Amino acid sequence: xxxxxxxxxCPYCGCLCDDLEVVIEDNKIVETRCDxxxxxxxxxxxxxxxxxxxxxxxxxxxxKEAAVDEAIQRAAEILARARRPLIYGWSxxxxxxxxxxxxxxxxxxxxxxxxxxxxxxxxxxxxxxVGISTCTLGEIKNRADLVIYWGCNPMQAHPRHxxxxxxxxxxxxxxxGQDERTLVVIDVRKTDTAKLAKYFLQVKPNYDYELLSAFRxxxxxxxxxDSVGGIPREKIEEIAKIMKESRFIAIFFGxxxxxxxxKNRNIDNVLSFTRDLHRFTKCVIMPMRGHYNxxxxxxxxxxxxxxxxxxxxxxxxxxxxxxxxSVIDVLLREEVDVALVIASDPIAHFPxxxxxxxxxxxxxxINAYESLTTEVASVVIPAAIAGIEVDGTAxxxxxxxxxLRKILExxxxxxxxxxxxxxxxxxxxxxxxx
Amino acid sequence: xxxLGIRDREMLEKLKVILITGRTISQGTARDGKKILKExxxxxxxxxxxxxDLEKSRIKEGDTVRIKTGYGxxxxxxxxxTQAPHSGxxxxxxxxxxxxxxxxxxxxxxxxxxxxxxxxxxxAPDEEILDALALIKRR
Numbered sequence: 095x096x097x098x099x100x101x102x103x104c105p106y107c108g109c110l111c112d113d114l115e116v117v118i119e120d121n122k123i124v125e126t127r128c129d130x131x132x133x134x135x136x137x138x139x140x141x142x143x144x145x146x147x148x149x150x151x152x153x154x155x156x157x158k159e160a161a162v163d164e165a166i167q168r169a170a171e172i173l174a175r176a177r178r179p180l181i182y183g184w185s186x187x188x189x190x191x192x193x194x195x196x197x198x199x200x201x202x203x204x205x206x207x208x209x210x211x212x213x214x215x216x217x218x219x220x221x222x223x224v225g226i227s228t229c230t231l232g233e234i235k236n237r238a239d240l241v242i243y244w245g246c247n248p249m250q251a252h253p254r255h256x257x258x259x260x261x262x263x264x265x266x267x268x269x270x271g272q273d274e275r276t277l278v279v280i281d282v283r284k285t286d287t288a289k290l291a292k293y294f295l296q297v298k299p300n301y302d303y304e305l306l307s308a309f310r311x312x313x314x315x316x317x318x319x320d321s322v323g324g325i326p327r328e329k330i331e332e333i334a335k336i337m338k339e340s341r342f343i344a345i346f347f348g349x350x351x352x353x354x355x356x357k358n359r360n361i362d363n364v365l366s367f368t369r370d371l372h373r374f375t376k377c378v379i380m381p382m383r384g385h386y387n388x389x390x391x392x393x394x395x396x397x398x399x400x401x402x403x404x405x406x407x408x409x410x411x412x413x414x415x416x417x418x419x420s421v422i423d424v425l426l427r428e429e430v431d432v433a434l435v436i437a438s439d440p441i442a443h444f445p446x447x448x449x450x451x452x453x454x455x456x457x458x459x460i461n462a463y464e465s466l467t468t469e470v471a472s473v474v475i476p477a478a479i480a481g482i483e484v485d486g487t488a489x490x491x492x493x494x495x496x497x498l499r500k501i502l503e504x505x506x507x508x509x510x511x512x513x514x515x516x517x518x519x520x521x522x523x524x525x526x527x528x
Numbered sequence: 529x530x531x532l533g534i535r536d537r538e539m540l541e542k543l544k545v546i547l548i549t550g551r552t553i554s555q556g557t558a559r560d561g562k563k564i565l566k567e568x569x570x571x572x573x574x575x576x577x578x579x580x581d582l583e584k585s586r587i588k589e590g591d592t593v594r595i596k597t598g599y600g601x602x603x604x605x606x607x608x609x610t611q612a613p614h615s616g617x618x619x620x621x622x623x624x625x626x627x628x629x630x631x632x633x634x635x636x637x638x639x640x641x642x643x644x645x646x647x648x649x650x651x652a653p654d655e656e657i658l659d660a661l662a663l664i665k666r667r
Contacts, residue, residue: 106556135557144561211638219637247611251551282548282644283614299546299617299644349550354644358637384551404638420638441664442563445640446600446628450667463561466624466664 096124099501104133105186105481107252108383108491109259121503123482130253137482140502144464146476147505162475162507166514169434169458169473170521173202176432178408182421183438183460184208185385187477188486188498191511192387192394195436198519201526203408205430207421208391209384209438210403215416216352217381218392218402220361227368229378230492236265237376240340242278244364245302246348246382249286255382256290260344276340278333280305281350293333298324300355306363309334310370343377352381383491386481390489425451434458434518436511437477441466460514477511478504484511543585545618547597547647549630555621563623569659572623575649576609581616587651594652595620595629597645602628603655618649624663 102114115127116137126137149165150157160168173179181204184192199206210218234241241260248255256262256277264271279291280302288294297305301323308322312334318327337343345368351360364379371377383389392402399405401414404421417423421440424430425448433455441449442465459471468474478484483504487495504510509517554571562568575593587593593606595618602625609619620626622642631641658666 131553132556136560139560139562142561144564212640212642215639216637247550250553251556253553282617283609283611283619285611288611296614299548350548350643353639353642354548357635357639416638417634417636420634422634422640423638426632426634439563442624442627442660443622444627445630445632446667447632448640449624449627449664453664453667465561465563466660469564469661470664 095119102501103481103488103496103498104128104130104136105386105479105488105498106133106136107386108388109252109255110386110488110490110496111254111258112496116501118502123502128254129257132253140479140482142463145462145505146464146468146474147508149476150474152472157474162509165473165475166517167521169475170518170525172432172456172458172473173198173434173518174522174525176202176204178424178429179204179432179434180421180424180430181206181434181436182208182440183436184391185210185388185438186480187437187511188387188480188484188488189390189394190486191436191480191515192391193398194512194515194519196395196398198434198515198522199405200407201519201522201528203410205404205406205408205419205421205424206395207404207419209388210392211416211420211422212443213349213384213388214352214381215403215420216358217361219358219416220365224362224365224369226365227372227378228380228492230494231259231490234344234378235259235263235268237267237342238265238344239268239274240276240278240337240343242280242343242345243287244280244345244347245350246346247281247285247287248346248382249290251348251384252382256287260346261290276336278336293336295325295329295333302351302354302360303356303363305330306360306367310363310367313338313370313374337371338374340375343371343375345377345379346382347379348382380492387488389491389493390487390495393489393493422448430455432456432458434460435467435471436460436515439465439467441470460511475514476508477514478508480511483508486512541586542648542650543581543587545581545616545647545649547595547618547620547629547645548643549620549622549626550643552621555623563660566659568623569657572621573604573625573657574607574621575604576607576611576619577649578612578615578617579608580613581618582606582608587649591651592653592655592657593649594655595647595649597629597647599630599632599645600628603652603657605657618647624660628663
């Protein structure tokens with residue numbers, strides 16, 4: 095007899111939709127009811143052949159299957175004798191695992207970082223410089239009449255963002271939904287999101303900073319150059335006028351702005367632009383965070399150490415200096431001698447030269463599925479999947495914490511991330527005589 | 529037919545473009561546990577080209593193409609972009625193929641340049657598109 099579980103939270107992207115229905119039969123998910131291919135895949139692919147079922151340890155060039163306790167002990171030995179360990183990943187697991195991970199980083203004097211370093215790191219640097227005017231997605235749904243997406247393509251990366259939170263839904267003060275909202279998209283390609291927009295500005299690559307500056311001039315009534323980043327003056331002035339006449343503007347920006355051109359200075363400019371708009375109307379801004387709990391890692395690390403990512407514990411106290419203590423830089427400088435990678439696949443997602451450095455050191459990989467990182471790791475420990483097989487907390491992109499539910503039992507003998515990390519920590523302490 | 533000048537012929541052989549990388553739905557669904565499977569090659573070892581750019585080059589949809597930047601070279605399959613127009617820009621989904629050619633400099637803030645990199649693209653019919661494992665083992 096199938097059971098239908100309602101209000102399931104989707105552990106995939108930063109939208110963290112909490113309205114899914116999942117049909118379970120004999121401890122197996124047979125159907126998901128949601129309008130998102132990305133989310134559905136996470137629930138339906140649990141039993142694919144590349145799910146890791148047994149721990150393994152690399153020996154004499156090959157892998158040897160190991161009991162989970164043996165693999166945990168081996169991982170602890172590797173970490174306990176490391177001089178400059180790196181603990182990386184985190185964006186696809188829940189907050190309790192992160193909490194234990196930070197304790198492990200402190201105990202081993204490690205550098206701890208997550209995928210923020212290669213997505214919205216520049217955003218965090220900019221908001222520490224400028225400050226941010228933001229709010230929850232619920233407020234945007236209820237109030238926003240002008241929605242702007244800049245350098246992001248939610249129709250491919252956050253498929254339900256527009257339909258659930260921003261453009262399409264009816265809100266308390268926006269009873270007619272999309273009929274009461276205007277959608278503006280600024281991007282270098284005419285993306286699926288851009289195709290939905292009333293106004294699409296196709297900016298040249300690396301001209302975001304200039305275009306933002308032009309908007310800041312235009313709203314204040316200063317003269318704008320004839321063309322900025324390929325956008326004619328009339329268009330800039332037209333959009334500036336629409337902005338000033340709106341009641342509530344919501345700006346969303348993606349890694350199109352953080353990864354190119356002036357990087358964090360682009361974000362300085364867009365945050366300052368948001369502030370400028372408050373002379374005329376209400377304006378909020380939010381980064382489009384990718385993984386479902388990338389924000390949660392930033393939250394937990396901030397309340398534990400004072401810093402949101404790229405924290406170095408080598409001096410016994412937290413030190414934060416992205417560019418120096420961030421994952422790409424410590425790897426490029428070849429400082430790292432051991433890496434623990436959890437809920438992430440850096441070998442697939444770091445630049446080639448950086449992966450070469452990472453492949454030169456022993457890697458302890460904790461992951462649910464085979465990945466390029468588990469392929470090159472020295473110790474592989476399978477993990478249960480948070481939000482499906484383990485409960486926990488995750489933070490949505492607007493920093494709202496949402497409780498993840500356990501709806502299924504994990505495969506036999508497979509532990510949650512937090513349990514694996516707790517046991518590694520315990521063994522490290524024992525080895526260090528603490 | 530219009531007679532081709534030297535510059536036109538160079539254009540036909542090697543298309544000078546700006547490379548960007550990013551997420552797609554199919555790259556996203558091939559993420560969990562499928563990176564060592566063929567599905568990942570099909571969704572991430574591709575390069576999306578603007579239809580107009582394709583027309584003015586010798587590259588046809590489905591061709592094997594070589595992309596070269598100041599950081600490296602990678603061989604992928606050319607596809608017509610669904611997010612067009614974006615003349616002069618090519619797009620490779622996030623993944624190990626894109627990472628062969630993206631920028632390494634973190635500009636003092638820890639962020640490598642995954643987007644907006646100058647690149648050249650040309651047909652490479654004799655080259656093989658490596659799967660993800662072969663690609664990282666070559667490194």
